[in-house]
Amino acid sequence: MVSLFTTDYNEILDDPEINLIVELIDDADEAYKIVTTAFKKKKSVVSANKKLIAEHLAELIFLQQEHDVSFLYEAAVCGSIPIIRNLEEYYDNDLLQSISGIVNGSTNYILTKIGEGLTYKEALLQAQQLGFAESNPKLDVEGIDAVNKLTILLAHAYGVVSKPGDLIHIGITRLQGADAGYAKEKNYEIKLTAQTIKLSNGKVAAFVLPQFIKNDSQLFNVKNEYNGVVIESKLADKQFLYGKGAGRYPTSSAVISDISALTYDYRYEYKKISRQEQYVLTHNYFLRVYVSFNDWAEVDRRDFEQVFEFHSTEERQYITGLIQVDKLRNVKWFNDPSVSIILLPQAVIEKEDVETRALKKVSLHLAGVN
Amino acid sequence: MVSLFTTDYNEILDDPEINLIVELIDDADEAYKIVTTAFKKKKSVVSANKKLIAEHLAELIFLQQEHDVSFLYEAAVCGSIPIIRNLEEYYDNDLLQSISGIVNGSTNYILTKIGEGLTYKEALLQAQQLGFAESNPKLDVEGIDAVNKLTILLAHAYGVVSKPGDLIHIGITRLQGADAGYAKEKNYEIKLTAQTIKLSNGKVAAFVLPQFIKNDSQLFNVKNEYNGVVIESKLADKQFLYGKGAGRYPTSSAVISDISALTYDYRYEYKKISRQEQYVLTHNYFLRVYVSFNDWAEVDRRDFEQVFEFHSTEERQYITGLIQVDKLRNVKWFNDPSVSIILLPQAVIEKEDVETRALKKVSLHLAGVN
Numbered sequence: 175m176v177s178l179f180t181t182d183y184n185e186i187l188d189d190p191e192i193n194l195i196v197e198l199i200d201d202a203d204e205a206y207k208i209v210t211t212a213f214k215k216k217k218s219v220v221s222a223n224k225k226l227i228a229e230h231l232a233e234l235i236f237l238q239q240e241h242d243v244s245f246l247y248e249a250a251v252c253g254s255i256p257i258i259r260n261l262e263e264y265y266d267n268d269l270l271q272s273i274s275g276i277v278n279g280s281t282n283y284i285l286t287k288i289g290e291g292l293t294y295k296e297a298l299l300q301a302q303q304l305g306f307a308e309s310n311p312k313l314d315v316e317g318i319d320a321v322n323k324l325t326i327l328l329a330h331a332y333g334v335v336s337k338p339g340d341l342i343h344i345g346i347t348r349l350q351g352a353d354a355g356y357a358k359e360k361n362y363e364i365k366l367t368a369q370t371i372k373l374s375n376g377k378v379a380a381f382v383l384p385q386f387i388k389n390d391s392q393l394f395n396v397k398n399e400y401n402g403v404v405i406e407s408k409l410a411d412k413q414f415l416y417g418k419g420a421g422r423y424p425t426s427s428a429v430i431s432d433i434s435a436l437t438y439d440y441r442y443e444y445k446k447i448s449r450q451e452q453y454v455l456t457h458n459y460f461l462r463v464y465v466s467f468n469d470w471a472e473v474d475r476r477d478f479e480q481v482f483e484f485h486s487t488e489e490r491q492y493i494t495g496l497i498q499v500d501k502l503r504n505v506k507w508f509n510d511p512s513v514s515i516i517l518l519p520q521a522v523i524e525k526e527d528v529e530t531r532a533l534k535k536v537s538l539h540l541a542g543v544n
Numbered sequence: 545m546v547s548l549f550t551t552d553y554n555e556i557l558d559d560p561e562i563n564l565i566v567e568l569i570d571d572a573d574e575a576y577k578i579v580t581t582a583f584k585k586k587k588s589v590v591s592a593n594k595k596l597i598a599e600h601l602a603e604l605i606f607l608q609q610e611h612d613v614s615f616l617y618e619a620a621v622c623g624s625i626p627i628i629r630n631l632e633e634y635y636d637n638d639l640l641q642s643i644s645g646i647v648n649g650s651t652n653y654i655l656t657k658i659g660e661g662l663t664y665k666e667a668l669l670q671a672q673q674l675g676f677a678e679s680n681p682k683l684d685v686e687g688i689d690a691v692n693k694l695t696i697l698l699a700h701a702y703g704v705v706s707k708p709g710d711l712i713h714i715g716i717t718r719l720q721g722a723d724a725g726y727a728k729e730k731n732y733e734i735k736l737t738a739q740t741i742k743l744s745n746g747k748v749a750a751f752v753l754p755q756f757i758k759n760d761s762q763l764f765n766v767k768n769e770y771n772g773v774v775i776e777s778k779l780a781d782k783q784f785l786y787g788k789g790a791g792r793y794p795t796s797s798a799v800i801s802d803i804s805a806l807t808y809d810y811r812y813e814y815k816k817i818s819r820q821e822q823y824v825l826t827h828n829y830f831l832r833v834y835v836s837f838n839d840w841a842e843v844d845r846r847d848f849e850q851v852f853e854f855h856s857t858e859e860r861q862y863i864t865g866l867i868q869v870d871k872l873r874n875v876k877w878f879n880d881p882s883v884s885i886i887l888l889p890q891a892v893i894e895k896e897d898v899e900t901r902a903l904k905k906v907s908l909h910l911a912g913v914n
Binding site for chain 2: 248253254255256259263264265266267269392395407408409410411412413414415417418423424427428430431434435438440443
């Protein structure tokens with residue numbers, strides 16, 4: 175029998191009368207020990223630790239099934255928004271086309287303030303002062319937190335169990351005043367989006383990248399520390415879920431719902447992982463991107479499948495164009511902190527569409543039309 | 545053995561090999577026969593028939609439990625938006641504070657067009673031409689469809705099993721150009737809202753009424769035939785679900801999810817109906833309303849607990865003020881087609897707040913301040 179409070183988690187893990195552990199600590203390595211030990215001791219676990227879950231997803235799915243326990247973690251993605259539960263239970267069939275979300279409140283707060291005229295540094299400082307960003311905000315601003323969440327979403331949306339490192343991601347640290355100016359001129363908002371899309375070849379694209387959002391998207395109005403997710407399905411078209419993505423109260427709300435679900439033995443079934451024709455992650459598709467940089471030497475135009483536009487001023491240059499994603503991951507400017515890479519609206523173009531377009535171009539050229 | 549197509553529903557009901565009936569007909573009386581017979585024959589049912597469900601809710605809940613079958617009807621409320629499933633499974637605890645939704649696509653389309661400058665008649669005609677409104681649009685424009693949906697939501701949100709006739713409702717037929725003008729002047733949108741709110745005395749308010757919506761509400765941007773629901777919970781604050789509310793594809797989407805859920809024996813548990821302290825419907829609270837009319841003889845100012853403002857022109861007069869809801873239901877102008885009744889933003893005021901305010905007023909008066 176343990177007393178009601180303890181600072182030694184083993185006291186809880188060793189107590190045979192406890193059958194549920196709620197794990198809400200910051201340290202993902204310690205959390206890993208707690209969660210896996212709990213499973214082995216036949217205790218179910220509720221967690222909000224997206225880093226732990228994303229990095230050990232395959233093992234945690236295996237262990238919970240091996241030990242016949244439930245592992246719920248709604249609070250790990252978009253705080254109070256019930257996105258995992260809905261992907262598991264409601265969008266559980268093959269009609270799901272895509273998910274596009276703002277899943278990180280800190281970066282969204284910073285981007286909102288940049289849109290209002292602050293510099294990146296001023297906005298970050300304000301976010302830290304208000305408690306929306308950690309004193310070490312690296313996980314947030316480099317897009318790592320978002321990619322962890324996307325890893326979790328991918329498993330529940332398409333049954334794709336991946337590692338965060340498998341997904342390409344760029345955060346918001348490279349954005350410059352000129353990029354915000356471009357957005358303003360076009361009446362776009364810049365948002366850090368986590369996206370996964372089922373391509374027509376049945377493979378799945380997934381990435382975390384900043385994107386210019388038009389005002390016809392529900393994501394346009396997701397401001398400050400809020401989160402929002404657009405779910406597209408073949409029949410229902412676009413649906414939108416919106417709410418507070420982080421903070422202790424929204425997190426508690428999701429945790430309480432998970433605990434409540436355990437009273438009737440709810441568990442994630444990961445149905446899509448065990449379906450016959452499994453979805454596979456691909457990087458073989460194209461993205462419509464805007465790339466800005468200081469010097470033409472930094473970015474080679476020949477890396478693009480197609481260039482739509484290029485623009486040059488004394489301070490900053492940009493290209494907009496179409497680029498193959500495997501190519502994008504390997505160009506030297508992909509990791510260059512002085513180069514901004516931002517998706518254009520309707521960013522994903524399938525390989526087939528590009529080939530058709532190229533053929534059309536050739537035939538138009540032959541016909542002398544250009 | 546029946547053939548795959550039949551126009552006689554008894555062939556299906558009598559076939560012992562069929563264990564699930566999907567009922568998607570228009571006629572609520574015939575649907576009642578089909579659904580209740582199916583239950584008696586131990587067949588589960590998926591339905592989208594809000595009229596049938598709302599009018600026979602208590603009996604249908606009883607029968608499905610008596611015959612140990614599942615009855616799912618996600619498509620009946622907000623089409624593709626998984627609102628019932630989320631109320632059942634995710635917002636299943638006592639933290640749910642309120643639901644406020646645009647649940648009828650036809651009226652929302654008409655109101656959007658009125659906001660763009662069409663008259664009610666022109667907007668209705670356009671909605672009919674586009675197939676968003678029935679040739680007999682009475683159920684929609686008088687708010688009856690919305691009140692049917694609210695009856696269903698009430699059962700899943702708070703375990704309150706009521707009849708549509710228990711809930712007060714006004715549709716959009718009485719709105720006039722002057723009301724649209726008032727909205728424009730204040731930068732409001734007029735929306736037909738279905739709302740249910742848990743008051744601090746633990747009782748539940750529920751109504752369908754037009755409301756002026758400010759641009760700080762997520763409902764402000766729900767336009768045309770779309771539906772949207774704001775769910776407020778004590779910890780998660782406001783969440784918002786948005787999507788297509790009607791039409792064959794969104795309906796199909798919800799129906800397919802229900803069928804899919806039946807493959808793992810899902811059923812609504814109506815947990816909140818069997819909780820110990822049951823919630824009760826009340827009309828003993830106050831609403832902040834705008835009331836417009838042609839002649840001062842029509843509306844008695846003494847019906848209001850408090851008058852904020854009155855305004856008079858040659859064509860049309862209006863009062864804004866606070867009115868007790870039981871009083872509102874019984875004033876003669878409540879059913880007068882020439883009187884518009886529209887909620888102001890933040891419409892619901894609890895009895896206690898009014899009393900405190902009245903006391904404050906008295907004490908301020910005694911102190912000679914006002």
